Amino acid sequence: MEKRRLGKTNFLVSVIGFGGIPIQRVSREEAIEIISAVKEAGINFIDTARGYTVSESLIGCGLEKHGRENFILATKSGKRDYNGILEELNISLKNLNTDYIDLFQFHNIKSLEELDFVMGDEGGLKALKEVKAKGIIKEIGITSHMPEVLDKAMDTGEFATIQCPYNPVERQAEEVFRKANKLDIGVIVMKPLAGGAIQNTDLSLRFITNNPNVTVAIPGMDSVKQVMENAKIGEKIIPLNEEERAILFQEAKELGTEFCRRCGYCMPCPQGIDIPSQFLMEGYYKRYNLKEWALDRYHAMEFRAKDCIECGSCEKKCPYNLPIREMLKRVDMLLER
Incomplete structure (x- = not known):
């Protein structure tokens, strides 16, 4: 090693x-x-x-x-x-x-x-x-x-x-x-x-x-x-050789269309939602298979995805042009239980 x-x-x-x-x-x-x-x-x-x-x-x-x-x-x-x-x-x-x-x-x-x-x-x-x-x-x-x-x-x-x-x-x-x-x-x-x-x-x-x-x-x-x-x-x-780089960055490109980098530029949210943390908990739930842990942390937040009023201020500030409002809806459906 x-x-x-x-x-x-x-x-x-x-x-x-x-x-x-x-x-x-x-x-x-x-x-x-x-x-x-x-x-x-x-x-x-x-x-x-x-x-x-x-x-x-x-x-x-x-x-x-x-x-x-x-x-x-x-x-x-x-x-x-x-x-x-x-x-x-x-x-x-x-x-x-x-x-x-x-x-x-x-x-x-x-x-x-x-x-x-x-x-x-x-x-x-x-x-x-x-x-x-x-x-x-x-x-x-x-x-x-x-x-x-x-x-x-x-x-x-x-x-x-x-x-x-x-x-x-x-x-x-x-x-x-x-x-x-x-x-x-x-x-x-x-x-x-x-x-x-x-x-x-x-x-x-x-x-x-x-x-x-x-x-x-x-x-x-x-x-x-x-x-x-x-x-x-x-x-x-x-x-990495050229072919390997192409494979890896094609995957990165596909993920990038709806992948939160947690840069924080979308903040602050007028409703008090910690937007990057919503997607972080979603990832722990779906990809890490830490469902109970993610749910506990998610529900401990005072303001969550369910509180989004779709004002769109976050999307205007996102440097990656993510559809944050739609992404929050998915978090709501997944974790609000």
Whole structure:
């Protein structure tokens, strides 16, 4: 498995990492078997999150069985405040059966205002710097779907890594990745298969890992078979030929007609709907087979697809000309139950 230096962390990580979202739907025994396969395949980077229900706990079972020392472990929290981030860190340590975490990340910072709060006197960054000084975490990272948030975060000099969606459909972060490379900041690619929408798995992973500014891609996996298939891509990074590129980008083109990149330009919605999150939950329901989890998160939102009044203001702002109103109707029919 090819390994790359994760920026200034100096961690040498496998170019294909383990994405921890789907593992939450397998049994404890299956999870242990999957982590065993991860180790055998030469994958040493594992990414999970507090928000992935039992993902941390299941991975923790696998680490206990197959050796915490064999992995570079990353998790993340959606909390923004000082006390909240410490509370979640302690839960993660317990769930993962470890006394330290290699990379602790702020999960899905959605705006520059959120970033400013995180970095303020009452924000979580202060807390993480304190526990880092004690060795409880080794490095601090940030994830976002918004390249401009990551761009500003990198300028602060406080973050060792960034994580953002990147695949043949979602390429909006390429310039940010170039900047990260120059600043020696590690680049972690989430959604390498566009949330399961891309069917040409091997081609998409090869496209991503051939980008010299990418450190590690973390496709979600929930079976030994997926681990073995994805790991093969990292054994030898082979560039796409012209025919393969044509196949991959034709698929991307077809997806692009109604595929939300979560860029956020459609916001704010006059009705208060978090439009990108509607499509994110739809994807988790349909493509990740996390139906109950998606429904719980969807119904926890105060304003949902059902509240759309079809004013069309979102469509005027969408740079991809998506038929957002029709797409929201489909979300409503699928998830409003």
